[in-house]
Amino acid sequence: MKRFYFVTLLPLFATFISCKQFLDIKPNGKTIPKTSDEFASLLHNRLNEIDYADNSEPLIGSIGSLTDIEYFSDNLDANLNIFPGGSNLPVYVGQKLNEQQTRYSTLYQRIRDCNIIIDNLKTEDNEESKNVLGTAYAMRGVAYFLLLREFCEPYQSDDQLGVPLVTRFDMEEKPLRSTYGQSIHQIEQDLNKSISYHVSDKLFRFTEDVSRAYLARLHFWTKNWDNAISQSITLISSYPMLDTTEYRAMIQSKNSQLGNTLLRSYIFNDQNGDITYSNESQAIQFRPASKDFFDLFTEKEEDVRFNIIFGKKRINKKNFFAGVRTDEMVLILAEAYAHKGNEDKALEYLNLIRSKRIPKYVAYTAANLPAISTTGLIKVDADGKPLTPLIQAILNERRKELYGEGDRFWELKRNGSPSFWVASNGRRYTTYPYMYTFPIPRTDMQIINGLIQNPGYFN
Amino acid sequence: MKHRLILAAIALGVLTFAACKKENEVPPKQDGYILNYAIPAPTFLTDDERDILDAKRDEWDNL
Numbered sequence A: 001m002k003r004f005y006f007v008t009l010l011p012l013f014a015t016f017i018s019c020k021q022f023l024d025i026k027p028n029g030k031t032i033p034k035t036s037d038e039f040a041s042l043l044h045n046r047l048n049e050i051d052y053a054d055n056s057e058p059l060i061g062s063i064g065s066l067t068d069i070e071y072f073s074d075n076l077d078a079n080l081n082i083f084p085g086g087s088n089l090p091v092y093v094g095q096k097l098n099e100q101q102t103r104y105s106t107l108y109q110r111i112r113d114c115n116i117i118i119d120n121l122k123t124e125d126n127e128e129s130k131n132v133l134g135t136a137y138a139m140r141g142v143a144y145f146l147l148l149r150e151f152c153e154p155y156q157s158d159d160q161l162g163v164p165l166v167t168r169f170d171m172e173e174k175p176l177r178s179t180y181g182q183s184i185h186q187i188e189q190d191l192n193k194s195i196s197y198h199v200s201d202k203l204f205r206f207t208e209d210v211s212r213a214y215l216a217r218l219h220f221w222t223k224n225w226d227n228a229i230s231q232s233i234t235l236i237s238s239y240p241m242l243d244t245t246e247y248r249a250m251i252q253s254k255n256s257q258l259g260n261t262l263l264r265s266y267i268f269n270d271q272n273g274d275i276t277y278s279n280e281s282q283a284i285q286f287r288p289a290s291k292d293f294f295d296l297f298t299e300k301e302e303d304v305r306f307n308i309i310f311g312k313k314r315i316n317k318k319n320f321f322a323g324v325r326t327d328e329m330v331l332i333l334a335e336a337y338a339h340k341g342n343e344d345k346a347l348e349y350l351n352l353i354r355s356k357r358i359p360k361y362v363a364y365t366a367a368n369l370p371a372i373s374t375t376g377l378i379k380v381d382a383d384g385k386p387l388t389p390l391i392q393a394i395l396n397e398r399r400k401e402l403y404g405e406g407d408r409f410w411e412l413k414r415n416g417s418p419s420f421w422v423a424s425n426g427r428r429y430t431t432y433p434y435m436y437t438f439p440i441p442r443t444d445m446q447i448i449n450g451l452i453q454n455p456g457y458f459n
Numbered sequence B: 001m002k003h004r005l006i007l008a009a010i011a012l013g014v015l016t017f018a019a020c021k022k023e024n025e026v027p028p029k030q031d032g033y034i035l036n037y038a039i040p041a042p043t044f045l046t047d048d049e050r051d052i053l054d055a056k057r058d059e060w061d062n063l
Helices: A002-018 A036-051 A063-072 A100-120 A127-151 A180-196 A208-221 A225-238 A244-251 A271-284 A304-309 A327-339 A343-357 A389-401 A408-414 A442-447 B002-019 B047-061
Strands: A161-164 A177-179 A261-264 A323-325 A420-424 A427-431
Touching (some): A036 A100, A063 A271, A063 A408, A127 A161, A161 A180, A177 A180, A180 A208, A208 A225, A208 A261, A208 A323, A208 A327, A225 A327, A244 A304, A323 A327, A327 A343, A327 A389, A389 A408
Antiparallel strands (some): A161 A177, A420 A427
16 A cells, blocks of 8 residues: 555656746747748748738838828827718827837837847858848847837937847846937947848848938937938938939839838738728828928929828828838938038038929028928927027928828927827817827836836826 | 555645745736726817817818
8 A cells, every 4th residue: 555655656746846947938949940041931921011011010110000100290180180080090199109018019029030030040151141130130220229219218318218128039038128328229230230231132121221221210310410411321322312203103102112212011912901001091081181281381382292292171192101211311411410500511401302392492591491480389409409490491391201101200209299289079188298208018017127117107 | 544644745745845946936916907008088178279179170161
């Protein structure tokens, strides 16, 4: 009998003391790809989401994410919603703030995929490996840039809070937020590393020029005017501004990457993408453009953008577009030079963009710049200083040029994060300054001790 | 019988202490399972604000 108990207990004993890490779910190398082909297929899954404008694609965006950002800004006027269709449109950013927690996780999922590739693809002896690594570094840099822009406050100094940085694949890592300076350094390092691989194969989408454009965006966002200028000049020398006819074809193209567009989503269409595109394009018809935006087009039909953007009663006609084109670099140059105090150069680039959009334009000089608007939302520039006529003219030109491309909301954030309200159903909904910076997900706050939340999100 | 009890107690002890390496590795229990942040409630429009809205709507209606 004693032997029976002994024999029964021994396996039980062995069972429970042998599993010290029964909850360890690390793949321990078993599921990591090995060849450059396998890594490329991991990457192409993600790139396909961009090509088909999958709604959950976080890096470049789709018409769904783009329209939301436009609805949050002052380009369209929620007070003029046309019912009943307009009742389904977001009234203001507050309505969608909690959804941004998912976006945070999705961006980190892309970073995880890139980390797997960067950590494990050791060979760089063939063209495909170089393309895969270059693309992975670019995508990681872009993901961190978007996290910085959306989940951190507008840049004032390197010491303010940045994003948690994860640069190797470790499912159990729980990093705290870095400083803004450390985040900038990481993004710069990733994009420069990507540039060093000279990716030119369009199949990989994040080519050398795309990385350069994101570097320009990063330097512009963080007020590193000199570097923003040098990257932008390199790009516009390779991709100059287009004349009216080519511009119109590029902007109104539904699925083609034309002209000086470096990267855009939705270059392939499938049934899902087309249905989403059609639904979103119809939904925009229920919210007219704001009068304030419409009035910026003082040259009316003389400005080629006017007829592209506005239909009857200020209803949108432009094909909303998610991507990067080098016309933005001209605007970056104008503003960067203005902040550096080089008024002549700032006017040169401001007039360059006007000359390409308004055939019979009158060149701006220091003497004929429009007076400061008293009704515009933006009252201060990126440095917090009161607007000058020159900076205001540049911001207005940017608003006109990049309408429908998801830019204006971030411009509001960058230039003073102004508070404004809209009405719906007899109530007033206010976009408060803190709402321009999205909340760190609640689950992360609960799991990671010491993680600091952005202001405004406490309850 | 005595041996059986001793063996049962030992087995229970082994099960209790050997299986749990880190018994506190789950996050601390929260009061509630809340995933969202509270957003300020909208306020009712004042008469002045209604006037602003009416002016905007009139301007647009007359386009």
